[in-house]
Amino acid sequence: MSLLSVRNLSVAFPTQHGWFQAVEGIHLDVNAGDILAIVGESGSGKSVAMMAVMNLLPPTARITCDELKIEGQDLLAMPAKQRRKLNGGTIAMIFQEPMSSLNPCFTVGYQIDEAIRIHLGGSKKERTERVLHLLEIVGIPDPRRRYKAYPHQMSGGMSQRAMIAMALAANPKLLIADEPTTALDVTVQAQILELLLKLQQTQGMGLILITHDMGVVAETAQQVVVQYAGQQVEKQPVFGLFNQPHHPYTAALLDALPERAPAGDFLPTIQGIVPGQKDRPTGCLFSPRCTHAQALCHEQQPALVRNSEQWLRCHYPLNTVEVLR
Amino acid sequence: MSEVLRAVNLQQEYSARQGMFQKPLYVRALNGVSFSLNAGETLAVVGESGCGKSTLARSLTLIETPSAGELWLAGEKVNTANKPDAALRQRVQMVFQNPYGSLNPRKTIQQMLEEPLLLNTKLSSEARRAAVADMMSRVGLRPEFAERYPHMFSGGQRQRIAIARALMLKPQVVVLDEPVSALDLSVRAQILNLLTELQQDLGLAYVFISHDLSVVQRIADYVMVMYFGRAVEYADAATIFSTPQHPYTKALFSATPVAEVGEKRERIHLQGEPPSPLRPPQGCPFGPRCAYVQDSCRKEVPALRELKGAQVACVRAEAINEPQLPNISARLL
Numbered sequence: 001m002s003l004l005s006v007r008n009l010s011v012a013f014p015t016q017h018g019w020f021q022a023v024e025g026i027h028l029d030v031n032a033g034d035i036l037a038i039v040g041e042s043g044s045g046k047s048v049a050m051m052a053v054m055n056l057l058p059p060t061a062r063i064t065c066d067e068l069k070i071e072g073q074d075l076l077a078m079p080a081k082q083r084r085k086l087n088g089g090t091i092a093m094i095f096q097e098p099m100s101s102l103n104p105c106f107t108v109g110y111q112i113d114e115a116i117r118i119h120l121g122g123s124k125k126e127r128t129e130r131v132l133h134l135l136e137i138v139g140i141p142d143p144r145r146r147y148k149a150y151p152h153q154m155s156g157g158m159s160q161r162a163m164i165a166m167a168l169a170a171n172p173k174l175l176i177a178d179e180p181t182t183a184l185d186v187t188v189q190a191q192i193l194e195l196l197l198k199l200q201q202t203q204g205m206g207l208i209l210i211t212h213d214m215g216v217v218a219e220t221a222q223q224v225v226v227q228y229a230g231q232q233v234e235k236q237p238v239f240g241l242f243n244q245p246h247h248p249y250t251a252a253l254l255d256a257l258p259e260r261a262p263a264g265d266f267l268p269t270i271q272g273i274v275p276g277q278k279d280r281p282t283g284c285l286f287s288p289r290c291t292h293a294q295a296l297c298h299e300q301q302p303a304l305v306r307n308s309e310q311w312l313r314c315h316y317p318l319n320t321v322e323v324l325r
Numbered sequence: 326m327s328e329v330l331r332a333v334n335l336q337q338e339y340s341a342r343q344g345m346f347q348k349p350l351y352v353r354a355l356n357g358v359s360f361s362l363n364a365g366e367t368l369a370v371v372g373e374s375g376c377g378k379s380t381l382a383r384s385l386t387l388i389e390t391p392s393a394g395e396l397w398l399a400g401e402k403v404n405t406a407n408k409p410d411a412a413l414r415q416r417v418q419m420v421f422q423n424p425y426g427s428l429n430p431r432k433t434i435q436q437m438l439e440e441p442l443l444l445n446t447k448l449s450s451e452a453r454r455a456a457v458a459d460m461m462s463r464v465g466l467r468p469e470f471a472e473r474y475p476h477m478f479s480g481g482q483r484q485r486i487a488i489a490r491a492l493m494l495k496p497q498v499v500v501l502d503e504p505v506s507a508l509d510l511s512v513r514a515q516i517l518n519l520l521t522e523l524q525q526d527l528g529l530a531y532v533f534i535s536h537d538l539s540v541v542q543r544i545a546d547y548v549m550v551m552y553f554g555r556a557v558e559y560a561d562a563a564t565i566f567s568t569p570q571h572p573y574t575k576a577l578f579s580a581t582p583v584a585e586v587g588e589k590r591e592r593i594h595l596q597g598e599p600p601s602p603l604r605p606p607q608g609c610p611f612g613p614r615c616a617y618v619q620d621s622c623r624k625e626v627p628a629l630r631e632l633k634g635a636q637v638a639c640v641r642a643e644a645i646n647e648p649q650l651p652n653i654s655a656r657l658l
Binding site: 041042155185188189191193212213215218238241243253254257258259260261265266267268269270273274 | 373480521522580594
């Protein structure tokens, strides 16, 4: 039984011009101890999909899903109040901007303590002990002094460590990290990623890492999901994704990276831009920008097809001997 | 090639008030930076937030006049005591990081691109219109879009507009402050290509401020690594990426994730964070985080010195770079 299983998750938002399909057909399986990365450009629905899993979207959002289970419990059949209890307990989330996700009016210690009080309970003394222990685990020096510090007294890296401590407060089984290092400097990013990996291993958590940084993906993830314009276009183990990408979008994205591009003055690019609400093509969503597109691609949307560990949404996949469909 | 920009010991001080009756404390955000840049070349400035990259950009573009040091633009010395004249300012232009914040939402593209000409030249309205259309097609925008507002464009297109605006007065130097870090991967390559193309066509000199080393490696001719308001290493790109010599440069390079699976590189772990500018450490500013620190490092701030084709500000550079230590950054190439 997998820790988290998602089948055919879609999210749409109402706009003045009808429904906007932000997420379309996401399939995920995360086991305890897995590290799954979700990669995509802005607007590809990475964060919205995870917000839907955590039930954090506004009530206007239309969420449809065939299956949404955590540890075998059906989240779709669960009343909202009960789902609310899972958040922070079984599933925890870390957000991109540590500075703006902490409440400036309360001390860091108080905010971590709050998470423990709600999910685990215990006496004030026990809870304080646990907060200090958590602060120590995430590598904050001098925890006793930091317990009483307000968020503005801490640097970005320290705030993110405090956020991680808060997420770990109730021993979550699944940790969702939404761009946890994007706002941080590279040397601090390296510290935070290392900390996340160490904690994930020692606590045996499942980790979902949302990011747009291919370097971070290559160095941390085991499985990678690539999203484009709300759709899941490819899922592969990390080695295969970087060495034999099957979807033309993944391949083009990797080629456009300055460190992977062939030498010369100019980088390979992907022409055009991501389709918006009004100019969504009838066929494959990537077809207007795809160099491999053929007539079928412009007419018919490819379905997401599974082949053992791989998922792919493409009529004419690259780097494959046997045809996947 | 002709030299278009030279900075000699550039400094920028800010005062930080401690209290109403206390003497203000001075923070030196930029502490003696020197370099020279020729037409058609790119100098990349890298470093973490708070290292003085953006202060350098503000000093070079004369948004703030440097508090000490000399700045030469195309052979003319910029007077730091008086307000530099408009003609000199026109030669250096700037492109900002966030194209969503740097364009006025209430002005059309035509108005925005026309404004520098309106203020600084006596061109007729027809000539201005023609110049705007010419510049738009040059940066890859359709001239018909001139009457549109910024919100009608995507992030990449907006950055093209910002670049076009910087080029309207035909500057010799363009300061690019993280021009692609707010953009998506697929758009990033398009903008980098545009910058390369414009540099080749117009012979522009770029000061490219970035924290993304893979981008820097791609487009820079020279690289300056900054830490705590000073240059700690300054060399041509090939030298610095093949043999980084300063411990901070090494750590920075090793911390950058590389998009190759199975590349397990040795990572130098930096402890802690950069020091507070209000309480600078004794001696080498990198000392408190440096793995190779010794007593000799705490005596005085190391100055840049010539070493194996680069300029390095580290008293122990030779000792650190003995051949028995594994060269961690060779894989970056």
